[in-house]
Structure formats: C-alpha cells, structure tokens
Amino acid sequence: MLPYPALHASHGGIWIATADGTRRVGRGEAIRIAADTPVLLLNAPLVGQRLGYAELSGLDLLELYAFLHPARFAVPTPAGLARAVDLSPSERDEDVASFLLEAAAALLAVPAGHWPEREGAWAAVQALGRLRWPWAPVVAPHISRPRSDERWLFSKLPEWEEAAPRPAPRPVEIAPGEAEARLALLTGGAAEERPGQRAYAAAAAAAFAPRAIREAPNMVLAEAGTGIGKTLGYLAPASLWSERAGGAVWISTYTKALQRQLAAETARLYPDPVLRRERVVTRKGRENYLCLLNLEDALQGGFGGRAAVLAQLVARWAAFTADGDMVGGDLPGWLPTLFRRNGPAALTDRRGECVYAGCPHYRKCFIERAARASAEADIVIANHALVMVNAARGRETATRPTRYVFDEGHHLFDAADAMFGVALTGGETIELRRWVLGPEAGGRGRRRGLAARLSDVASYDEGGARAIADAVAAAQALASEGWLGRLGEGAPFGPIETLLAAVRGLTYARAEQPGDAGYGLETELAEPTPALIEAAAPAAHALDALLRPLHALGRRLEAVLAEAPDWLDGAARARVEGAIASLGWRAETVAAWLALLARIGGPADPEVVDWMAVDRAEGREYDVGLHRRWLDPTRPFAEVVLKPAHGVLVTSATLTGGGDWDVAEARTGAPHLARAPARFEAASPFDYPSQAEVLIVTDVKRGDAAALANAYARLIVAAGGGTLGLFTAIRRLRAVHGRIADRLAQEGLPLHAQHVDPIDTGTLVDIFRDDPTASLLGTDALRDGVDVPGRSLRLVVMEGVPWPKPTVLHAARRLAGGGSAYDDRIVRARLAQAFGRLIRRADDSGAFVLLSAAMPSRLLPAFPSGVPVARVTLDEAVARVAARLSSGARIGHGESLPVPTENR
Template identity: 75%
Template structure:
C-alpha cells in the first residue's frame, strides 16, 4: 500500500486562502505566508496560474491536479474547479472554499489510485510516458511511478498505435433529386421523437428551407433561403431534416457552417438523433476545422525528441498521452481540455499545430496517420460536414479539395457571415506577417531549434532534379533576406531599420504617430492611407521592388513544380506526387499574399480603389507595440463571398435568430451577399415561441454616471448580489472590465458568489463559459466573444448586464462603411444587432426566466426594437433596478417561476 502524500494543499479564491497539512489540518492563512510556503514546499494546487494570480505570485508552481488529471484521464474534460473536478472523478464536492484545500488532497489520492483499478481505460502508454516525465522532473512523476507497473509486453508507441486512413476513389457528383415536403416533415418527426410537443414554427421552417435542396435552374444562381428563426424555434433539427434526407438520397454531402464552437458541439449532440449508433455516426457526421486547430504529429515528434525544453516538454508529453485517445486530434474545442495549454503560460500548445503553412503533406512520415488528412478524407464520404464560416471560405477560395466542394451549404449563425468574410478576404502587410513569410522561405534563423525547414530543404529532391526549379528556390531564399527578421521592432524603436520592408514599416509608424492622435489611450493607433508624405511613398516603392523580387521566383517555382508533375520522373512515387501537389497549393497561397501586398503598396501615392478601405496602423496592448502595418479590407466583403462561395453552390441556407440584425430584410441581404446574386433569395421568418412578456424584462438604469468607474463597479456588484450570481456582464472596453473586476471580486466572494473574467483570469474563454455554466452562483465578465458565443440555458444565466450602449468603435474601416451605409442608420443597425445578440443569451428554453439591464441613461428609444416584441422595458434608478432584480430573480433560484411583479412597459 502506498504511503499518504507528504504534501500540503493550497486553495485561494477572492474570499481567502486556506492550507491543509499532510495530517489533515486546515487553516486560513495570509497572502504573504502562502507565498512563502509555496516557494519552499511543494503544494498540491488546482490551476496553478489562477492561484498564482490571486496570490500576486505569477511564478507559482507545484503539483497541479489538472496536470495529473490530464495524465490519468487524457481526452476527458473536467470543469477546472474543486466542484467540477469532484464530479469528474466521483468524489463528494467541497461545500465551500474553506473545505476546498482538504478536498484537493483527497482528489490527489483518488487520481493516484486509478492505476490500481484493473478497469482503468487509459492505461496504455502511461508507464513509458511517466518514465519520460520523471526524467523531466515533473512534480507528479515520482508518485505516479510508485503506482504504475511496467507492462509485460512493450506498449505500442503513439505513432504505431494511431490508425491509418486509406485512399479512396473520388466521390461521384450528387444525384439530382427533389424532396417531397411530406418526406421532410416525416424525417423531422423522426428527429424530434415520438410524442414530442407540436412546434408549428419548426415545421414551417423545415418546409421553407427544403427549397434550398431542389435542383438549381441556372448556373451561378443558387436556390438561396434567408431564414430568421427566433430562439426556441428549433432551427437545428429544422434544417437537419431536409439536409440529412437530401444527403441520403442524393448521395452527396451537406456542409453546415457555424461561427462558434458552442454551436458545433450542439450539432454534434443533435447528430445522435440522426445516427444513434456511434460507429455509423463517425462516418456519416464529420467535424471539420482549419489546419491550425489540429495536432501536427511531426511537430509533436520533434517536441518529444528534444525540440521542447522545460515546462514545454512536459506539455508535449501530456499532449502525446491525449493524442493516443483523442477522437479527432482537435486541439481547439475538441476533446483536449481547453485549460491544459493555459497551465503552461508562455509555453503554449500553438507550436504543436500547423499554424505556419509548412506542412510537407506526403513527405511527412506520419502522413497516413495525420489527423488533418483523416478529417479531410472522412468529410469526402460523409453525409453531414460540420465546419465553420472561415474554413468554408478558405476551401472555396484556395482549398485543395476541388473535387469535394459542397453543392449544398447551411450557414447557421448567418448574422456573422459578414464578419467572417471581412476577416477572410482582408490583406495585411505587417511586420508579423512579413517575418512569417521570411521564415517559410528561408527556414529557421541561426541558432534556433526545431524542425522548421525552408524551401530548399523541403524541396531538395526537386532542386536536384530540375535545375530551373533549384535556381528559383535560390533566388527566392536570397530575396527573402530583405524581409523583416528577428528583432525588427527593436530596430524600428532605435531608428535603425534593416532592409526596404522594415524601412516601410518605420515610415508607417512615423505617419501613424503623426496623424493617429490619442497616444495616451495605450491601445492601437491608425490613420487613413491618404495624402502620404514623400518618405512613405518612397519607402513603399522600395518595398514593392523587394517584394516583387521575391514573388517572381516563387511564381516560377510553382510553374516548375507543375512541369515536374507532368514529367513524372522515376523517383516520383505516390507520396512524392502528393507532397509536390501540397507544395504547389502552399506556393499559390503565398504568391496570392504577395500579390495582395503589391496591390496594397500601389495604393500608397496612387489612386484609391473605391472597392477597398486602406489604412495604416500601429497595434499596441497597454502601450506596448507588437505589430505595425498597412491594411486593406473590402468595403463590402460579401462581394467575394458571393463569387467564390455562393454562386458555385446549388443551394444555400443562411439562417440565424437575429439574421435581420434588428433591421429589415434589406439589411439581411446586404450582410449575407444575397443582393449580389441574379436570382433573389427566398425569405422566411418565424418569431420565437417564448413568452417574453412573462419570461424576461429589460431595465435601463438612468443614474449611473458615464465614465465613473466607482459607480459602474458599485452597480455591477449590487446587481450581481441581488441576482445571487448567474450574471453575464458585458463590456465594450477591456480596461473598464478589469477595473470593475478588481473592485468587486473580493466583495462578491465573501458572499459566496464567485466572479470570473475574460482578460483577467488566465483561463481560455471556452473554459470560463464551462465554469460559469457549471455553477449557478458564479458570474462572468467579458467582451464581444461572450456576447455572441455563450449558450447557457437554465438558472446559470439569469441576468445580463451591459455597461452601456455598444456604440461602434470609430475606426477608419467603420467610418468608410458608415458613410456608404447610410450614416447614423448604419450605426443603429449594428447596435440593434449587438443588443439582440446579447439579449439572446438570456432566454434559451421555455422555462428560462431572466432580466437584461443596461447601465446607460443614454439609451435611445429608437434602438429598443432590438428586443423581441412584448418584452417589458423600464427606465429605472439603480435602487429600483436592484429591488426588481432581487424580487424577480430570487424566485427563479427558488422555484424557477416568475415573481409576478407588475411589468411597466415602455412603448416600443
């Protein structure tokens, strides 16, 4: 029997600090003692970065239970709180913070006892991994090795264990069919289940979107449906009914595109209704994401063989444990816990993914086991492919899967299509982008470690076979030496730029500081690309010559690779062919980027292009510069969406609960790209079935002074306490969020009300939402990402607080679009859309009750149409708001029923 752990346990919250000794004694201690004890004695902790932040000791380290959980149960998730961990490992949770430290010791013993369980499902690979971690001096390794036994037979190593995908013949084009409406409704009845409550809105919705699956009449004129379905309609099953039926009968895939990971998870759950058998479901429903989301096995191998050092090497071992049990290798939103990477601070997990476009495809020894390639091939044979807006656009614009382009697409969360397109089709010539291109061409800088290789190393066989190709590679490597390199920002600060591109960035920086104003704001500065001075024009011309000198050999190299493919020399087997095909695709991406940069530079001192908005920017965080560059966005980014995504499709559904964005159908068509199509889109609208007059209430607080942080913090604190937690607080500025959090977190903790915050707590956003959802007394503060990506039905979210009207930030891009879109009317549409999305977080089910509070007396009545018709709206003082929240929401916690308060409604 193993001896009890000789380590104390430490727990810290905003309400206090507690330590439990190895003999079980728990006591409250001060911050200074906690730091001193943690510095001299290994402590059992839960989420060391978070505890360290609360102690004001960011370098805190110890025996983190989350790391141990990730080793014992890879590819499983636990909410990273004492209660969440207790539930994940089957222990009784602590009743309060004072009991949490003692619980941490019990949790450690429970986790360490798992290897003795003959039914431990994640035993494979544990012994060899623990040996490696012991050599790395991982805090838990010694205790683990005492409890693990060397396997009788050698364990299969990760790269031998992973299954290989197989090549298949291209899938035939979908058959041309029509779907009888009665068959669609029958499929919907099957999905909703026998005896389900009749939902006329859902049935009408399913019938309406079926038109998108009819054969199209003319090329470039898809059957397009714009469908606004209010919250509670059940639009997911509504479009899955015709989509699944069409995929089954036409033998073709339907792509369902989302904007948030929350909806992707929801779709995965709903797909269980379609295919209850898990094995069949894995082949019929495939989740696709961009390459940068998946673990790169070649990067992992490099990390395990010495490419990572210190804490990063420990992370690599834990990720390797996870990879052996992962369903799909998705490191962002998949079955890798989102909190794992944050435990390692600066030694993050991004280096284990392919974020640099360096994939060598079939040249990789793990190509046949690659998670990315497996997902791509699985999607080619799937019925339903769940992706995101960005991936759909990338594949359409420059994807390698031309034969598998979808003919039927459903864009759920369609109100985000404009923003996704704005990001996808933009151009940025910045220091960070330029240095990344240099590394892609030249390989690692001198002295750097890792597997990174330049063009010459990746295409050495081509260079030796084709002289012209080798010459082009050499010319590209030489030309890339003029791009920014490590230390470029410091050289700019010292007025000593190296090379024409760094000189351009220095000129941009000077222009922005001269014209941008508001230096004391501490955040990014920008200015229009108008009336450039002579120094900027001259620098742009020199930079353009340098970039052109790089573009020309890359274009030539692409042509030589195509010629080699045609020659098909003896050494070109299937793997070499696939690798060269990948290199051609990657070169196409880079040459497109360079061509975009040259077009942008031609604008400096030249005529403006009315289709684009161009500006100069210095990106900063709290006064610290991290990038400088020139930027170009489409004035209307739905134009390229219409050309490369919508027109080639046969049928498209664009749907959302707030598709019109609080405006009219013209707004929905403008922000979806429908107005660029010859054939007009069909419109469908179904209001939410919820009784907002009884389920919700909007309060506009009139006596919180704008800009007074003390008043703002006081209002947040009082309202959260009145609601007894369950509050989502939304901010338009990170500085105000941090200031409010600092003032109220301790006070709320003393009342037993945990408070978490984006940009404060060292936890990823997805995990913050999981923590919030898990505890009805917790509250969460955040910015735009939480306004759009939170799905928390039930009592855990019963109050939404907004610090003020979400006015658009006055950027160069916004000013141009505002001018083109109708001035203040354009602003009003954006604001109504944002408020509608924020309000939409509140009522997610028929039994939800909640309140929406706006802390701004300057809320114009014309914007109140953002809220669903019938929603009670009151203008009240803060005292009145606190009273109404307390009386109305206290009943929600007790019985889930409305308090019956009279609802005085402002006319909408």
C-alpha cells in the same frame, strides 16, 4: 494521504490543509510555504494570480488528471473535479484545501483499478520523470511496468486509406411534406408539436432543390427565433438530400461552441456512434489539429522545461483522442493554459510548413484523416473561415460541396471581412520570411524552410532549384528578428523595414491624440508624405523579386506533375500538390501586398478601404503596417463561395438584426447573385413578456468606474449570481473585476472574468454553466454563441450601449451605409445577440440590465416584441432583479417604454 500540504486560494481567502487539519493563512505565508514545500493545488496559474505570485508551481491536480484521463473533460473547479473522481464536492470555500488531499488520493488510486488509459502510461511517466515533472515520483510507484512492449503513439494511431473519388451529387427533389416527415422522426413521436419548426424545415428544403441557372444558387434566408429548433429543422432536409443525392452537406458555424452542439445533435440522425463517426465529420482549419511531426520534434528535445512536460501530456492525449483537435475538441481547453505560453501553438501547423507526403506520419495525420473522412461523409460540420479558405484557395476542389447551411449567418459579413482582408505588416512579413527561410542562425527546431521542404523535388528539376534559391535570396529583404526594436530606434534594415518605419512615423504624426491611453493607432492611407512614397517603391521592388520565383516554382512543380516521372507515386504526387497549393496561397498574399503598395501615391479604389496602423496593447507596440479591407466583403464571398454552390441556407436567430430584410440580404452576399433569395421568418415560441424584462438604469454616470463597479456588484448580489456581465472595453472590465471580486466572494458568489483569469474562454463558460452561484464578465466573444440555459444564467448586465468603435474602416462603411442608420443597425444586432443569451428554454426567466441613461428609444426594436422595457434608477433595478430572480417568478413591473412604430 500524501505528505504534502494542499493550498487553496480564492477571492474569499487562502487556506492550507495538512493531515493535521486546515487553517487560514495570509498571502505572505502562503507564498513562503509554496516556495519552500511542494504543495497540492488546483490550477496553478489561477492560484498564482490570486496570490500575486506568478511563478507559483507545485503538484497541480489538473495535470495529474490530464495524465491519468487523457481526452476526458472535467470542469477545472473543485466541484467539477469532485464529480470526475466520484467524491462529494466541498460545500464551503474553507473546505476546498482538505478536499484536494482527498482528490489526490482518489486519483492516485486509479491505476490500481480498471483504467482504460493504461497503455503507454508507464513509458510516459518515465519520460516525465526525466523532465522533473513534480508528479512523476509520486505517480511512478502506482504504475507497474507492462509485461510486453506497449504500442507507442506513432505505431498505435490508425492509418487512413485512399478512396476512389466520390461521384458528383445527383439532382434530386425533396417533395412537399418529406422534410416535415423526416423532422418528426428526428424529434420522436412524443415530442412537443412545434409548428414553427415544421414550417422552418419546409422552407429550408428549398435550398436543396436542383439549381436551374449557373451561378444562381437556391438561396434561403431564414430567421428563426431562439427555441424554434433550427438545428433539427435544417438537419431534416439536409439528411434527406444527402441520402438521395449521394453528396455532402456542409454545415458552417461561426463559433466552436455551436460546432460541438451540432455534433451532439447528429446523434438523432445516427444513434449508432460507429456509423455516426463515418457519416458525420467535424472539420476545422489545420491550425487547430495536432501536427504529429511537430510533436515528435518536441518529444525528441525540441522543447525544454515546462513546454516539454506539456508535449508529453499531449502525446498521452493524442493516443486516445477522437480526432486530434487541440482547440475545442477533446483536449481539455484548460490544459494548455496551465503551461502559460509554453508550447501549445508550436504543436500545430500554424505557419503552413506542412511537407504533406514527405512527413513520416503522413498516413496517420489527423488533418489528412479529417479531410478524407469529410469527402465520404453525409454531414460535414465546418466553420465560416474554413469554408471560405477552401473555396478561395482552391483546396479540395474534387470534393467541393454544392450545398451549404450557414448557421450563425449574421456573422458571415465579419468572417468574410477577415478572410478577404490584406495586411502588409511587420508580423506578416516576418512570418513569410520564416516560411521561406526556416530557422536562421541561432534558431531552434527542424529546418522547415522552402529549400528543406522541397529539396528532393528541386534536385529533380533544375528550374525549380533555381527558383527556390531566388526566393531564399529575395526573402532576405523582409522584416527580420528585432525589427520592432530597430523601428523604435530609427534604424530600420532593408526596404520592408524602411517602409514600416515610414508608416509608423506618419501614423503617430496623424493619429495620436492628447491623453492617449496606449491603445492602437490608425489613420487613413491618404495624402502620403514624400518619405512614404519614396519608401514604397523599393519595398514593391523587393516584394516583386520574391513573387517571381514563387510563381516560377509553382509552374515547375506543375510541370513535374505533368511529366509524371517514375518516382512520382501517389504519396509524392500528394506532396507536390500540397506544395503547389501552399505556394499559390503565399504568392496571392504577396500579390495583394503589391496591389496595396500601388495605392501609395496612386488613385484610390472605391471598392476597398486602406489605412495605416500601429497595433499596441497596454502601451506596447506589437505590429505596424498597412491594411486593406473590402468595403463590402460579401462581394468576394459571393464570387468564391455562393456562386459555385447549388443551394445555400443562411440562418440565425438575429439575421435581420431588428427586422430589416434588406440589411440581412446585404450582409450575406445575396445582392451579388442573379437570383433573389427566398425569405423565411419564425418568431421564438417563448413567452418573452412574462419570462424577461429589460431595465435601463439611468443614474450610473458614464466614465465613473467606482459607480459602474458598484452597480455590477449590487445587481449580481441581488440575482444571487448567475450573471453574465458584458463590456465594450477590456480596461473597464478589469477595473470592475478588481473592485468587486473580493466583495462578491464575501457573499459566497464566485466571479470569473475573461482577460483576467488565466483560463481560455470556452473553459470559463463551462465553469460558469456548472455553478448557478457564479458570474462571468466578458467582452464580444461572450455576447454571441454562448448557450447557458437554466438557472446558471438569469441576469445579463451590459455596461453601456455597444456602439461600434470609430475606426477608419467603420467610418468608410458608415458613410456608404447611411450614416447614423448604419450605426443603429449594428447596435440593434448586438443588443439582440446579447439579449438572446438570457432566455434559452421555455422555463427560463431573467432580466436584462443596461447601465446607460443614453440608450435611445429607436434601438428598442432590438428586443423581442412585448418584452417590458423600463427606465429605472439603480435602486429600482436592484429591487426588481431581486424580486424576479429570488423567487424565479415571471413578472413584469412598472410601465414599459413604447417601441416606435416606424422602427418595428
């Protein structure tokens, strides 16, 4: 047994375990012991938060697990770790500290047995020892020096190979009945007959028919309730078409959770894992993948302190990862959170500074490997943002897909809104400055500015070199380090900061209200003041001075490609093409900023919404600027994505948001196409009237934090945990969590919370799913895309009606979309999504509680037809939740509220 005490802190108490036994201690004693003695613990940031000691450090078992088993996931809880190391989990909170001692001993015994991740461990622990990683002196004696030289990461990773361009897909037809036959093969002969799934597969096949009219894809809108089996329903015709046509089908999702689920479902198509890796590829934006050049820089001294330790652990993971995906892949989501804000973002390419073939690791790059693999794949699992980025910026035009499946299609509007929006803010301009200039005086890291990335190409072309110099000079006018402080002091520097100062002043003058709570401020970009108009002209001149050399450099690089000098081999060509694409993206951004500035003092564009904003968090400003969004963002989405496609299937369980197909079409871009889409609808096979009920609590006063917290606590206790609590404001979530966490702990009911616990959202859901007694509080991110079937989620509680936030953008869309009817459509969709978390399987049973007496009856069609809906007091709601969930019985009490027929 290790000669260190183990520390465990929860909302139920604090315990210290040693070889002599376990004792309960107070917060002060625990902090003193942790400060004086190395302690074993599990998830140091979380334990530190519960102790109120943010600087807590020690021997974190999660770090040891990540070192020993890189690319293996474990739920970061005592029970999850127990399963990972094959120990019996602790039954009581007070036994966890002693369990940590056992778990540490079990982990340290790993190197003595069969250890698949042995390669590279000895060198890594030596490097970690030099970084004073607390585990290094403990682990090092257990790892013997290898007899021969080990392959280090950068020599171990395989290289991708170039392949001939894939021929264009052949026009093929899926005959009636073929999609259903393929579905039967995927589900297996013994599977339960699902008529809805068969009908769905047949309807989805229409999206794969040959296109008859240019810019008029075969579009199918398909709403299929939870339990229909949408995934296999569209994989059946998609796989048939891909096999026969020789093309790739891109399946796009909104959430990373669904991407993981889809990847798992494709095992039905390709049971052989080797073949599956060839035929199915998951794609994400490049900012999700580990950048090997950034990692090399970190390992060679670019990182210091705890960030350097993270880099070493990520290097261990990189040697064993399947695809290099740091966000939602096989890197445990909890690992970066152990290091707080130190380093994770710097290990990916978030600034578009890739040098492509100029990188020494280009042939092993995870991003390039994924791009090439997707060109040869049958099924590409992507996300809405990546699909739109690739289409809008002309990326991978040679392998552009002709068939799309948009799952979670109700989010297409939001994804397009974000993709095609424009933000001329301090944060965006300083990001562009760094992209052009690289590290400035006193900055750390490798020079990755425009000149450094293209210096050798520029030396070949005099015009290109001049354009780079002009761009570097013009970028000096952009916002620079310390700009927020200068704005606050009234001393902006340069034309862009002067513009931002004018925006900030006018926003505060027009938007701030009495009793301001410190949240963001915004106001319409209308009736600008003379100061703002005067600031806009020099800012536009400065941006134009930057745009011209960016355009010129792009043209010079295109000329280099056309001239094809001797040194322009395949790798150099790829590098120049990458630089052209990156320049095009930045130039488009600057051009959009100029168009936005032209609005100041000029005519308004009825197609867009413009406003000014000061972004704040808890009273602290973090950005200032001008914003533009399309009134209807599906218009550009239809132009760049839908019209070039041959077939598109858009599907969701809540596509119509309550039965309005016209709204579904409007929010997916269908009205902008020459051909009307086909519609398909299949109701969920679940018996909602007996499996669930909706309770609207009438006696919890709005704005009373104590009453709201009491309601949550009583309902969670009545359900015995298994509760997903949804909030419309982070402030109220934190207030409720602070009041009830200790109270629930005394009942043996763990409580986790987004925006409170220092854990990423995906891991919080994993923890929640893993423990039927746990409950989870969260906001919008947990309202949709969370799949927790079974007893782990049996109660959903919403703090109130999820009305849309009254922003400038929302007000404009509300005016154009029918006023209050527009609000109602949004709320019905949100309620439908929230209710959809509750019943995921035929044997699920649960209750949905809305803590709002102001819930209008006209919104009730958001819930499945026939579900009992009752307005009750909190006491009644608690009793009914306890009766339903304690026994798991499927019952419906009391009278249901009628659903207005005009809203059905």
